[in-house]
Amino acid sequence: xxxxxxxxxxxxxxxxxxxxxxxxxxxxxxxxxxxxxxxxxxxxxxxxxxxxxxxxxxxxxxxxxxxxxxxxxxxxxxxxxxxxxxxxxxxxxxxxxxxxxxxxxxxxxxxxxxxxxxxxxxxxxxxxxxxxxxxxxxxxxxxxxxxxxxxxxxxxxxxxxxxxxxxx
Numbered sequence: 001x002x003x004x005x006x007x008x009x010x011x012x013x014x015x016x017x018x019x020x021x022x023x024x025x026x027x028x029x030x031x032x033x034x035x036x037x038x039x040x041x042x043x044x045x046x047x048x049x050x051x052x053x054x055x056x057x058x059x060x061x062x063x064x065x066x067x068x069x070x071x072x073x074x075x076x077x078x079x080x081x082x083x084x085x086x087x088x089x090x091x092x093x094x095x096x097x098x099x100x101x102x103x104x105x106x107x108x109x110x111x112x113x114x115x116x117x118x119x120x121x122x123x124x125x126x127x128x129x130x131x132x133x134x135x136x137x138x139x140x141x142x143x144x145x146x147x148x149x150x151x152x153x154x155x156x157x158x159x160x161x162x163x164x165x166x167x168x
Contacts, residue, residue: 001143002044003028004053006135012056013132023138030143037062040133047137055133066128072108073117090118098122 003026009015021027029035031044039061047053059065079090089096092110098120100106108120 001028001139001141001147002031002137003139004044004135004137006053006133009132009134011130011132013054013134015132018126018131021135026138028139030147031140043133044137049137049140051137053133053135053137055131057131057133059128059130062129062131063124063126064128066123070122071111071119072122073119076113076116076118079118095125096120 004021005023005026006019006021007017008019009017031041037057039057040055043053043055076085076090079085090110090113092112095107095109097105098108106122108122109125110118111121112119
């Protein structure tokens with residue numbers, strides 16, 4: 001198990017801060033499990049506790065380019081609940097949990113509402129972006145038996161990002 005603190009910025013070390021994991025809420029993950037971006041894990045391969053790291057990622061090594069097929073138009077009627085549309089919920093900029101064809105939940109960002117259609121973007125929020133991480137390795141330890149036996153495919157997944165989306 002590896003714990004790191006970091007700042008994630010758009011572009012480079014001077015870019016806008018997107019996310020911070022500090023010592024009070026570090027990112028802890030089972031190294032080598034494939035839960036994180038390969039470029040992130042690879043950059044940590046020779047690091048020890050106390051080592052600093054900087055990682056630059058292009059869309060290709062990060063979350064991919066914007067896929068226009070992941071931007072879809074949905075009838076506004078899809079969002080009717082109890083006979084009406086919640087205008088506070090269905091508005092440009094909001095991210096809504098939607099059900100994918102396979103039954104899994106997938107977040108979609110409302111990017112436009114026009115002509116009785118809601119245009120939603122299901123790309124990862126960081127798709128198409130150059131990313132820059134700067135951080136420190138704060139812990140490296142053996143995984144517990146429970147951590148080793150846990151699968152993020154479990155039906156009772158809690159959604160906690162600290163283990164790559166499952167929290168167990």
